[in-house]
Amino acid sequence: MTTPDISFEFFPPRNLEASFxxxxxxxxxxxxxxxxxxVTYGAGGTTRDLTxxxxxxxxxxxxxxVAxxxxxxxxxxxxxxxIAQGFAKAGVSDIVALRGDPPKGSTGFxxxxxxxxxSVELIGALAxxxxxxxxxxxxPEVHPEAADQQANIDWLKAKLDAGASEALTQFFFEPETFLRFRDASAKAxxxxxxxxxxxxIEHWKGVRNFAARCGTSIPAWIDEAFDKAARDERETLLATAICTEMCSTLIEEGVEQLHFYTLNTPELTRDICHALGVTPEVKLQNVA
Structure with a gap:
């Protein structure tokens, strides 16, 4: 199996403990x-300075x-x-440009x-x-505000045409979800x-609730598997196996890069990467 190129997402800390x-x-x-x-941006721009x-x-x-x-x-x-030019002056030239989620309590953007x-206007200005x-x-599944999958893909194409170089997808639970989207995008x-x-999946109940809010499909089999794993106290083992198998299938289907949402809890992500053949290559520099 080909070893994938990987990237990671973190979120900014809100207190000293989270900073550590x-x-x-x-x-x-x-x-x-x-x-x-x-590094993510909170809903409504709430973590602008922290980011x-x-x-x-x-x-x-x-x-x-760092992006x-x-x-x-x-x-x-x-x-x-x-804000963008501030990043540039600090030597940061990578940006993940998003429309962004509305502030909590808002009905929409x-x-x-x-x-x-x-986001298309933002991307064009940055470009x-x-x-x-x-x-x-x-x-990879229809955005909650998109009319259908074709409109979803057309909007992605508009963002890329405006000057973006790469797209990072929302998470999903089955490899076929991504593969269908990839093929439809190529056709477009x-x-x-x-x-x-x-x-x-660090904690299934929390991930399940998050997925429901995002409009991500939740297969019945994964609910059943985590219910059984919880009874047997093997949730971490199941999570590692499910994610590793999904990533392996994606790699076998020609995917060369994977982007991990770490939620600032690195151990499970690290173990999955190791299972995929991604092993330590460099040492982290000392903090100045």
Whole structure:
């Protein structure tokens, strides 16, 4: 089996304890030599400053390529581009450009009167600067706001045509979900890399609730498997096996890159990577 290229997603810490956990996560996963790591942006732009601080700290102290999430939510065009240029000045040239989730309690996304109306506008403006390598989100299942799968794919193509170089997908539970999407995207003329987003199942109940909110299909067999594993106290073993098998199938079907949503808990992701043949290659630099 071909060894995949990997990348990881982290989220910014909100307190001191979480800061230590983030750095521990970086230390555990950095030796696997990821292509890049990304740092998320909270709903409604709530972690804007935390994201910037985490991105700059990881960039400065780890030697890793860091991609900063950037959204259109609750900011003017000038403010958003100022944040982007701040990343550039700090030496961070990779951005994951997203429309972003609305603030909690909102019924849907509403563009700032002086802001970007959508992710395509944001991507185009970032591309015009010439300063960034831009990645975008993709949805292997129909986005909750898309009319159908074709509209879903057409919007992805528009984002890539606006200047993005790669798409990172929402997580899913069965490899066929991604493979169907990949093939449909290729049929629509998309030739940029589409990297599957992989969510190792640390706690099934929490992941299940998250999946339901995201509109991700939940196969009946996985519910049944985790119910039985919980009774036998083998949930971690099951989670490792399910995720490793899914990744192996994707690799056998020609997928060369995997993007792991770590949730800042690195051990399960590390074990799955090891099972896929991704072994430590580099040592993390000392913190300055």
């Amino acid at each position: 956990r983030l750095w521990e996560t970086v230390q555990v996963l950095a030796p696997l030599a990821p292509r890049f790591v990304s 910037r601080e985490a991105v700059e700290t990881i960039h400065k102290n780890s030697g890793l390529t 900063a999430h950037l959204t259109c939510v609750d900011a003017t065009r000038a403010e958003t581009l100022e 509403t563009a700032h009167p002086d802001g970007f109306a959508n 015009d600067t010439g300063d960034f390598n831009i990645r975008v989100g993709a949805y 003329g998309i030739n940029a890399p589409i990297t599957p987003g992989i969510l190792p």
